[in-house]
Amino acid sequence: MMTHFIQKGNVEATELDGEWIILNTEQYTITKLNGAGGLCWSLLNKIQTVDTLVNSLIEEYKTIQNKEQVKQDIEEFLANLTECGLIEHVNRP
Amino acid sequence: MLKTKIGDFYIRILCESKNLRTMLEKNFHSYIPIGNKQPDLVINIEDGFGVSFQDYYVDIMKDSNQIFYRRADYYIKVDSDFRTALVSVHNELALKHALMNLFSSFIVYHNWGLLIHSSCVIDNGRAHIFSGQSGAGKSTAAKLSFPRNLLSDEATLVKITEEDVQVYNSPFRSEIEADSFSGNLSLGSVQILFQALQNKRERVAKSEALFQLMDKVFFWPHSQEETSRIMKLMTLMVKQVPVYELHFQKNNSFWELIS
Numbered sequence: 001m002m003t004h005f006i007q008k009g010n011v012e013a014t015e016l017d018g019e020w021i022i023l024n025t026e027q028y029t030i031t032k033l034n035g036a037g038g039l040c041w042s043l044l045n046k047i048q049t050v051d052t053l054v055n056s057l058i059e060e061y062k063t064i065q066n067k068e069q070v071k072q073d074i075e076e077f078l079a080n081l082t083e084c085g086l087i088e089h090v091n092r093p
Numbered sequence: 094m095l096k097t098k099i100g101d102f103y104i105r106i107l108c109e110s111k112n113l114r115t116m117l118e119k120n121f122h123s124y125i126p127i128g129n130k131q132p133d134l135v136i137n138i139e140d141g142f143g144v145s146f147q148d149y150y151v152d153i154m155k156d157s158n159q160i161f162y163r164r165a166d167y168y169i170k171v172d173s174d175f176r177t178a179l180v181s182v183h184n185e186l187a188l189k190h191a192l193m194n195l196f197s198s199f200i201v202y203h204n205w206g207l208l209i210h211s212s213c214v215i216d217n218g219r220a221h222i223f224s225g226q227s228g229a230g231k232s233t234a235a236k237l238s239f240p241r242n243l244l245s246d247e248a249t250l251v252k253i254t255e256e257d258v259q260v261y262n263s264p265f266r267s268e269i270e271a272d273s274f275s276g277n278l279s280l281g282s283v284q285i286l287f288q289a290l291q292n293k294r295e296r297v298a299k300s301e302a303l304f305q306l307m308d309k310v311f312f313w314p315h316s317q318e319e320t321s322r323i324m325k326l327m328t329l330m331v332k333q334v335p336v337y338e339l340h341f342q343k344n345n346s347f348w349e350l351i352s
Contacts, residue, residue, distance in 0.1 A: 010317060012320070012321040012324050012325075014303070014324065014325075014328045016298070016299035016300040016303060016328070016331065016332070017298060017299050017300065019298065019299075019300035019301075020300070021300050021303050021304060021324075021328075023307070023320065023321065023324045025317035025320040025321050025324075026317060028314070028320065030303075030304055030307055032300055032301070032304050
């Protein structure tokens with residue numbers, strides 16, 4: 001089954017010169033994201049899956065050749081964000 | 094009773110203990126006439142609490158009317174509108190730390206600014222902050238900056254607005270006592286320090302600056318709202334003030350890179 005992800009509510013995010021800083025206000029951790037990470041983060045204010053994020057990235061960065069690599073990167077990215085307590089799984093009916 | 098002004102705020106301090114009053118008068122003496130200004134914060138101080146310093150852990154609790162900060166050597170009870178506080182301490186060190194805790198929470202409550210773990214030096218009418226990890230050289234940089242005047246040697250008092258970032262003389266001192274400067278100066282730069290064999294100063298991206306400076310703020314958050322307010326203030330600061338990594342030799346030649 002496809003896993004769905006969304007931002008958790010306990011975060012404060014700010015964009016500075018194309019990079020993002022995400023503060024987990026519950027655990028007092030800070031995560032820094034580059035531009036591509038920031039784009040994914042912004043999209044995660046609505047429910048996303050690995051595939052929807054991959055498609056959005058490919059749409060944004062038209063030079064991307066290796067879709068499989070992007071997919072692996074996104075899976076790793078989502079695992080990291082989950083570990084940092086910034087996103088959570090949601091069950092879709 | 095001691096009347097003083099810290100930043101833009103009038104503070105009234107009441108303390109029966111003679112020993113503690115000596116420390117208060119030394120550090121919180123006001124060089125400007127306060128007169129009968131209505132205080133923004135009234136602090137009652139008493140001694141006889143707890144044991145001597147154990148560690149920095151502060152237990153924070155709150156109910157609908159008050160916030161409580163408790164460390165082994167101090168206890169603060171403050172109204173949730175931060176107008177009156179009772180501070181019970183074990184000794185002078187506990188009092189100093191308790192007042193930093195209280196005042197830091199007070200200025201964040203008012204969304205006024207931040208107390209930043211750093212020293213701050215005046216050069217050509219502007220303020221320059223030196224921050225960094227423990228042992229990086231904050232107080233060394235301050236001492237090497239003599240005869241320039243200091244606004245802080247440990248905890249810099251920074252007012253942050255959409256238009257400007259200003260530094261005020263800090264009464265929260267480690268070794269170097271405050272002088273009589275009673276105004277405020279625009280913050281020209283922030284240095285994150287690294288001791289090195291050669292001087293080098295490099296501008297840090299704003300996101301990296303925010304990342305590096307967030308853990309330099311003295312704060313004891315009692316709510317997520319307060320934590321996000323701190324982040325917003327710090328974001329405003331790094332948007333307006335350039336932040337640099339300063340690798341410096343242990344002499345005053347690093348000033349050539351700043352002035």
